[in-house]
Amino acid sequence: MAIPVIDFSKLNGEERAKTMAQLADGCEEWGFFQLVNHGISEELLERVRKVCADCYKTEREGNFKNSKPFKALEELVQNKGEGKVENVDWEDVFLLSDSNEWPSNTPGFKETMAEYRVELKKLAEKVMEVMDENLGLTKGHIKRAFNGGEGDSAFFGTKVSHYPPCPHPEKVNGLRAHTDAGGVILLFQDDKVKGLQILKDGEWIDVQPLPNAIVINTGDQIEVLSNGRYKSVWHRVLAMRDGNRRSVASFYNPSLNATIAPAVELVEKVNKEVEQGYPEFVFGDYMSVYAEQKFLPKEPRFQALRAM
Ligand SMILES: O=C(O)CCC(=O)C(=O)O
Numbered sequence: 001m002a003i004p005v006i007d008f009s010k011l012n013g014e015e016r017a018k019t020m021a022q023l024a025d026g027c028e029e030w031g032f033f034q035l036v037n038h039g040i041s042e043e044l045l046e047r048v049r050k051v052c053a054d055c056y057k058t059e060r061e062g063n064f065k066n067s068k069p070f071k072a073l074e075e076l077v078q079n080k081g082e083g084k085v086e087n088v089d090w091e092d093v094f095l096l097s098d099s100n101e102w103p104s105n106t107p108g109f110k111e112t113m114a115e116y117r118v119e120l121k122k123l124a125e126k127v128m129e130v131m132d133e134n135l136g137l138t139k140g141h142i143k144r145a146f147n148g149g150e151g152d153s154a155f156f157g158t159k160v161s162h163y164p165p166c167p168h169p170e171k172v173n174g175l176r177a178h179t180d181a182g183g184v185i186l187l188f189q190d191d192k193v194k195g196l197q198i199l200k201d202g203e204w205i206d207v208q209p210l211p212n213a214i215v216i217n218t219g220d221q222i223e224v225l226s227n228g229r230y231k232s233v234w235h236r237v238l239a240m241r242d243g244n245r246r247s248v249a250s251f252y253n254p255s256l257n258a259t260i261a262p263a264v265e266l267v268e269k270v271n272k273e274v275e276q277g278y279p280e281f282v283f284g285d286y287m288s289v290y291a292e293q294k295f296l297p298k299e300p301r302f303q304a305l306r307a308m
Contacts, residue, residue, distance in 0.1 A: 001205050003030055003198065005213065009037035011130070023127075024134040027218060031233030032198050034213040035127075040119050045212050047112045048188065052246055055106040056162045060092050064164055067092070073172050083171075090172045090239040096158040113158065117250065120214075121156050124184050124252040127216055131184075135226055137263055145225055146183060148257030148283075154183070155253045162246055163195055166239035174237030174245070179298050180219035181290040182253030187215040193243035199234035207235075220286070220298050221254055224278045227262035232298065256284035279306040 004026045010019040026033030064070055072085040096102055096117065102110050128142040135141075146154035163174045174195050189196060189209060196207040196215075207215055220232045237245075254260055261280035279302055289304045 001200065001203075002208050003205070003215075004033040005210065006033055006035055007037050008035045008039070008126075020130065020134060023130050026216070027131060027134065027230045030198075030200070031231055032207060032215065032217045032235070034207075034210055034215050035123075036210070036213050038123055038214050040116075040123065040214065042212055044112075044116060044119065045188065047108065048116050048248060049191075049246070051106055051109040051112045052160055052162075052248060055103050055109050055160070056092065056244070056246075059103045059105050060094075060162065061164075064092055069172060073166075073168060076171055077168060085172050088172070089175045089237075090166050090169075091161050091163050091175055091237070093159060093161045096160065098156070113160075116248075117156065117158055120158070120186050120250045121252070123214065124156070124186055124250065127184055127186075128252070131218075131222070131226075131230070135229060135263070135266065137265060141263060142183070142222070142225060145260065145263075146221075146252070146254040146258050148255030152255045152257055154255055154258075156250065157253065158248060158250045160246075160248050162244055163193075163237060163239060164244050165242055167241070169239040169241050172239050174239040176295045177234050177236035178294050179232035179234055180217065180251070181221070181287060181294070182219040182251050183221050184252045185217045185219060186250045186252075187217070188248040189215060190243075190245045190247065193240055193245035195238045195240050195245050196247070197236055197238065204236070219251075219253070220290075220301070221260050221283065223298075224260050224302075225263055227266040228277060229266065254283040256282075256287065258283045260286070278302060281305040281308065 006022045069088040069090045072088050076085050096113055129139055132139055132141045191209055191211040194206055194209050197204040218230050218232055222230050223232045260283050262278050285308055286305055289301050293301055
């Protein structure tokens, strides 16, 4: 079983209806799908690959040996411990946003990643418009819902991760299973080294590496906004013995001040109290709960917000 691969360029041609249906199926039945011919040039993707690899080599790799996961695994192995190391992930990760400090010692990194983020944000907005249409919402509904008010727009972050080769992959997670907190996630994953899996019908299945594809998945806020039509899906990353897996995940999330609730058009009007299964909340409050409960089921998070 493989997650759907959808040709996004067909959205503009004769096969628009079929493509919209594939995208609806990807959102409703899978929560994860891969886009090909998405409009991001291969030349730019190649540069992203290169600057991320260079950045890891020159600015990150040396420190991994001093990291928490490295030391925790070393200790478990030395003590001949059973099971897995807890509460850590075998990854090196940093975030790029509009307002933080970026790695600065890798030639071309900042320029390339700034260009990439502009393109990815545009793609995210196109994908969100497809979701609006498939859900029967007005164009721009999701984007507007993610605003926190006048001049306070959605958050767009890019997480650059590397999962270095691991001597004991059975003893540590690459990234523990979770659903994503936010809105729409666009992932440019490694061409060769696999590791990302989603939980589908009770079974973990690989998100197959596909060169130059962008993997799309939806987070908890899209689940709430769609009133449960588009469910966020559990996923995890396995540590691998061979290869240094790269992943660049861009998150289009609500502003921390945005109020999130199911779209009224998707809530049965007859008996609103009963039908509206999801609470209304401020996204910043959701993130406070998520920070404590990221690796736990999402339902208690929704419960906690209901009680606030
Ligand atoms: O690295 C990946 O492939 C997935 C990353 C992920 O699940 C996350 O950042 O939430």
